[in-house]
Amino acid sequence: MIGVVGAGAFGTALAIALSKTGKDIVLWARSDRQAHEMAELRCNRVYLPDAPFPDGLRVTSDLNEVTAATTLLLAVPLQHLRGVVDLLSPGDTPLVACCKGIELASGKGPTGIIADTRRDQTAAVLTGPSFAADIAIGRPTALTLACADDTASASLQSTLTTPSLRLYRTTDTIGAELGGALKNVMAIACGAVMGAGLGDSARAATLTRGFAEMQRIGSVFGARPETLSGLSGLGDLVLTCTSELSRNYRFGLSLGRREAFDPKTTVEGAATAKAMLQIARDANLDVPITKTVTALIDGDTQIPEAIAELMQRPLKEE
Ligand SMILES: NC(=O)C1=CN([C@@H]2O[C@H](COP(=O)(O)OP(=O)(O)OC[C@H]3O[C@@H](n4cnc5c(N)ncnc54)[C@H](OP(=O)(O)O)[C@@H]3O)[C@@H](O)[C@H]2O)C=CC1
């Protein structure tokens, strides 16, 4: 049995996709009300209303029901991952974090957060270019499964692959996590550029220089270049910086247009930008786009000043 902890858009989509293959899947929501409603309506009205549940998909708000799982997918926003891990009884079930970001308080990514309290439990991360709505209706999607232990990784890869969900694996958890975290920061930047009406050329420049920033950060922290240029890095960067289905991109659009944005929407890149800026300062690393995104979010700069500053940086080699 596979347990999916977190019944937001991504957890629900993964549960549906896996359940369609006939696997025994239990989807956990933290609220009784949501679990009951999903059981009754056989869909997730709040987060994924257009994707009906396969008959076999079970839903619960009782964590005991997922304790027998042989694999646990943790699909909650990164800043809440630590709290969710703490709710689970320790054991030997592999924990697969399905979230993207860097924790503000610790500067850690998903597998680092898990390892803090579950050093002996297998920790993996599932990341890459994929909108929940696409996964849920069976559109073809390719993702990265990153786990330091390649034997465990190969087993998870085969367990979680479906006819429409193709998983590639890597032992480079640092690269996969940094790619997934930082692409959201760059998506906010690209959204802001488009929201401010600066045009497609400016977005292409932001995306490309954003990727250069990701590579610079990655090389300092030991990410493999091929991971950053793979699905979890470049692949997800391209998707998220160019589609209005992305919440990070839409948040950026709202910044560029100086419009309000629903604070209940999950926007992983906002906290990640702050966390990354702190890490970069400590490491004496130049991260102009991350710095600009943080300043825009905090209201410490506006688009015209931010662009002028980026355009007037000292000239250098590409
Ligand atoms: N949506 C997508 O297309 C994709 C999302 N992801 C990643 O998946 C992760 C989850 O995002 P997503 O599912 O989209 O987010 P959603 O906003 O759709 O859902 C968030 C879920 O997390 C739950 N949650 C929030 N806070 C807590 C908490 N403190 N304890 C337990 N559960 C909590 C929410 O429960 P409640 O409803 O009760 O508040 C809800 O079920 C993110 O890191 C995101 O980057 C990755 C790929 C695609």
Ligand SMILES: O=C(CO)COP(=O)(O)O
């Ligand atoms: O991570 C995603 C696509 O791969 C989803 O992006 P958003 O969180 O910006 O919606």
